Amino acid sequence: MALISKRPSCLLLSVIMVVGFGLLISAWIVKPVPASTPNVVLFFMDDMGYGDLSCTGALGYTTPNLDRMAAEGTRFTNFLAAQAVCSASRAALLTGCYPNRLGISGALGPASPIGLNPNEETLADLLKERGYATGIFGKWHLGDKQQFLPLQQGFDEYYGVPYSHDMWPLHPNQANAHYPSLRWIDGNEPRQEIKNLDDAGRITSTVTERAISFIRKHKKQPFFLYIPHPLPHVPLATSARFKGKTTRGIFGDVVTELDWSVGQILGELKQQGLDKNTLVIFISDNGPWLNYGDYAGSSGGFREGKGTSFEGGHRVPCLVRWPGVVPAGRVCNKLLTTMDILPTVAKLCGAKLPKKRIDGVDWVALLKGDNTVTPRDHFYYYYRKNSLEAVRQGDWKLVFAHPGRTYEGFLPGQGGLPGPSTETHEFATALYDLRRDPGERYDVQQQHPDLVAKLEKLAEEARVDLGDDLQKRTGANVREPGRITN
Known part of the structure; x- marks a missing residue:
């Protein structure tokens, strides 16, 4: 056996010196490896209720992909929309703020004189600054004038509709059929018109195709993909291949296509090898529009629906999936809101928070499986322009006397037409224990005057900060929305 010298040759020493020197130089000139930069895919449904997934009790159809997402990730059962109406809810999601802090309320119509102020920093702004490609495909509804559109709010790409697709000449309720034509928007430019229900039936597939194209285009860099599907908001429409596929009728067909x-x-994320480095979030903007009857979803047994400050208006599905990071097969009952998405995603992606005050809280630790933390202590239920209608701390909810929408006692509509409802029902002050009474049926304020006083004090803090139209008070920290400048 040949003996191997313990002393390297001169040539080997030279190689070692050259390689070592090269590594040293590389360490000086190569930038440090950045912090984790997961891709982010955010689904935002329109008018999908808490009970509209088969994993939350839906009947007459199934949602196998969403059920699989829940099985492979975490289902958050106590997740609230910031407001139970479209534009306000979307403003909160993208900015991490109560929408009334931003001067946004209700559902902005075509040619609205206001929109989300471009001076606000959206989640897209924050991630774009971090080096992310940012795209939105679906419904915007934060102002349809160019100065308010997504390309002016941090997004690189946009293809979708500027507001709800019932704001068109074929509104389900013909008394409201005074809207202008509805067109797809590509970037900042109007494109083809959505003329009829056949055109509307291609909305979900078109949004899906655009989103997949975005993934393929940006697969080699971190990306933020926002998919605010315009459906299952009325009018309901679906592709031919999904028509008549469920026993729930058109609503079941539409949700099946969304699934x-x-x-x-x-599937595209997995095919592109991005599955394990992508955070996927699935939520809805508010609860179901119940007076549309068979064309409406389910609140899952919670009281009332869209446009109310009861749980049926605010409690929405929330599924989060990120293999190896977010625990699989887990159910979490901690209180969270759409406002909490921004600070959480920003932290996970190494992005900065907005310079102006936000109301969202970071729930990264909870998301990753630490059930000992309670990120959110309380929540304010604002509605209409700026009315504080309820306040919640933990599982206790104090509803204040207020006029508002109710669906109860009215026969819902059929075949795409709405049944009657009222916007002026007088609700009385009531205290609810959501642990024992999630349907908000039993007023226990007489048994807990101490809790009423505690929640009243919390409400007073909100009125000082954000105001309260019910008490004709202006908040000290409310900002201006964007206003048309041309």
Whole structure:
């Protein structure tokens, strides 16, 4: 056996010196490896209720892709929309603020004189600054004038509709059929018109195709993909291949196609090798529009629906999936809101928080499985322009006397037409224990005057900060919305 010298040759020493010197130089000139930069896919449904997934009790159809997402991730059962109406809810999601802090309320119509102020920093702004490609495909509804559109709010790409697709000449309630034509927007430019229900039936598939194209285009860099599907908001419409596929009628068909869309996106992530480095979030903007009857979703047994400050208006599905980071097969009952998405995603992606005050809280630790933390202590239920209608701390909810929408006692509509409801029902002050009474049926304020006083004090803090139209008070920290400048 040949003996191997313990002393390296001169040539070997030279190689070692050259390689070592090269590594040293590289360490000086190569930038440090950045912090984790997961891709982010955010689904935002329109008018999908808490009970509209088969994993939350839906009947007459199934949502296998969403059920699989819940099984492979965490289902958050106590997740609230910031307001139970479209534009306000979307403003909160993208800015991490109560929408009334930003001067945004209700559902902005075509040619609205206001929109989300471009001076606000959106989640897209924050991630774009971090080096992310940012895209939105679906419904915007934060101002349809160019100065308010997504390309002016941090997004690189946009293809979608500028507001709800019932704001068109074929509104389900013909008394409201005074809207202008509805067109797809590509970037800042109006494109083809959505003329009829056949055109509307291509909305979900078009949004899905655009989202998949975005993933393929940006697969080699971190990306933020925002998919605010315009459906299952009325008018309901679906692709030919999904028509008549469920026993729930058109609503079941529409949700089945939306579930298909989620499956297509998840499948594309896996095919591109991005599955394990992508945070996927699925939520809705508010609860179901109940007076549309068979064309409406389910609140899952919670009281009332869209446009109310009861749990049926605010409690929405929330599924989060990130293999290896977010625990699989887990159910979490901690209180969270759409406002909490921004600070959480920003922290996970190494992005800065907005310079102006926000109301969202970071729930990264909870998201990753630490059930000992309670990120959110309380929540304010604002509605209309700026009315504080309820306040919640933990599982206790104090509803203040207020006029508002109710669906109870009215026969819901059929075949796409709404049944009657009222916007002026007088609700009385009541205290609810959501642990024992999630349906908000039993007023226990007489048994807990101490809790009423505690929640009243919390409400007073909100009125000082944000104001309260019910008491004709202006908040000290409310900002201006964007206003048309041309």
